[in-house]
Amino acid sequence: MILSSFSAVALAVIFPFVWAAPTIKQVRSVTTASERLGLKWIGGNSTLPKVLVLFTGGTIASGSAYGALDDTQYGQLSISGELIIARNPYLFNHSQLAVSNWTTKDSSTGTNDALVMNMTRFAHDALCSEDSDIDGAIFTHGTNSLEETAFLMDLLINCGKPIVGVGSMRPWTYLSFDGDANFFQAVMLAGNPDSRNRGVMVALNDRILQGFWTTKLTATTPDAFGQVMGGELGAFLNNMPYFYNTPTTPIQKHEFDISAVSAHPSYPALPKVDILYAAREFDGRLVLNAKSNGAKGVIIAGTGNGGIPSGDKEISEAMKTGLQVVVGTRSPFGASSPARTSTWAKSGYVHVIQARIMLQLAIASGFDMKRTVDLFEGSLRKAIGQPL
Structure with missing residues (x-):
């Protein structure tokens, strides 16, 4: 039977699905840790190492309202992790970066076990999960307790990927700010394949320190950090890492299970x-x-x-x-x-x-x-x- 023009129009109105093929929406499954965690990568070259920036602030993000000669009374001004990165375009010649912000108005990272533990859990997931597409990580930190966070992460994150603690001893408003160089060197260290299986490291003042042994030895000078034992791992030449020896593990280091630790009643601290x-x-x-x-x-x-x-x-x-x-x-x-x-x-x-x-x-x-x-x-x- 041949439909009249009127009948065809009427049927098209009443039963539109007869005349149009259904549209199937394609939903792509999440395949990487970066996508799952909502990380946004900065940098134009997708072949370069992906380095996660765990940003907790610290002196490296602090400035002084009292001028360029003040390096003791600062803290009135601050900059974000993205602004620290923007200060140094050379970073994008060597890496892709994504910032995960762990700053808080209520308390300092250095005084809050729960905040540090949650950041450590996040880093463990980002670096050690089966879907991880991230090569390494750095964390900015106030130098007063940087060694504590480095040691904690060293005992809890042990999948071989580099993690580097970094900070500065001078605010970014100071006439010879050390934070830009420290930050650049930390990223170079975290993205370097030779950094694998060395545990958590600390990059400050052209030195590569082992997180397990690192402590703050002086209160205010740029060369503030050293090791109580073990010796430095290496140094930076032309801002690039050079290791003195092959990877080693401290005898007294014990690798704890982060899942077991997180099951304790003290969680999230x-x-x-x-x-x-x-x-x-x-x-x-x-x-x-x-x-x-x-x-x-x-x-x-x-x-x-x-x-x-x-x-x-x-x-x-x-x-x-x-x-x-x-x-x-x-x-x-x-x-x-x-x-x-x-x-x-x-x-x-x-x-x-x-x-x-x-x-x-x-x-x-x-x-x-x-x-x-x-x-x-x-x-x-x-x-x-x-x-x-």
Whole structure:
């Protein structure tokens, strides 16, 4: 039957699907960590290494309202991670960059375990997931506690990809700002294939430092950071990284499972661990006070190779109630060596600042005091033939 013109028009109005093929919307599945995490890459050359910038601010992003001679009273002005990148177009000759912002108005990254842990979880996902398309990462940080975040990440992110901590000792308004060079060098380090399997590193003042051993040795000068042990990994020549040796791993390093740590009731932060400084007439009641204030562990910066002048009775009392105690040395270098019989753990060559983080992770991982002693002392006792 042949339809009249009127009938054809009527049917087209009533049953439009008869006359038009259905439109199928193509939905492309997410295939990379970058897409899944919403990262936007800056840079025109897609063949260059992708370096994730975890931006937490710090002196590198701070300026002074008091002029170009001030490097102690700054903080009134600030710039973003994107502006730091825009200051240095040379970055795009060597890398693609994406900024993940971890700044907050409420608290500093340096004073907030939960913020640092969440950033570490994000970095672990970005770098270590099966869909990761990212070659390495850097994190900007205030230098007051940069070493703490570097050490934490070093124990929790261990898939071989480079992570580099970077900051500056001078604000960007200062007449010889060190942050631009430090930032550039950190990106070059994170994007370099030779940086793989070296753990977390720190790039400051033309030095390549090992995150596990790095500490801040001076308060205000550009050459502020050094290593308590292990030696520097390398240096920057023409702003490019040069390594002195092939990759190595510190004997006292323990790789913790970030999933197990995150399952602890302290999530999203970490168990509370305090640091006490020992001197003549050390008051052991400070340890009891720490326990009553919610501490799950205490680090004591002991004298010499980890001595505690007094307070043994109170420390033992606190430990009977479940407090874990690790004793390091207040000296900047050297070991807190094991006693023949362990009452508490001695930190070995791990500096007290880093020992606090290691103990936090151990407690979050379910370690009891005996296992914590083995964590800190095991390799030292084996070396000197002194069993637990």
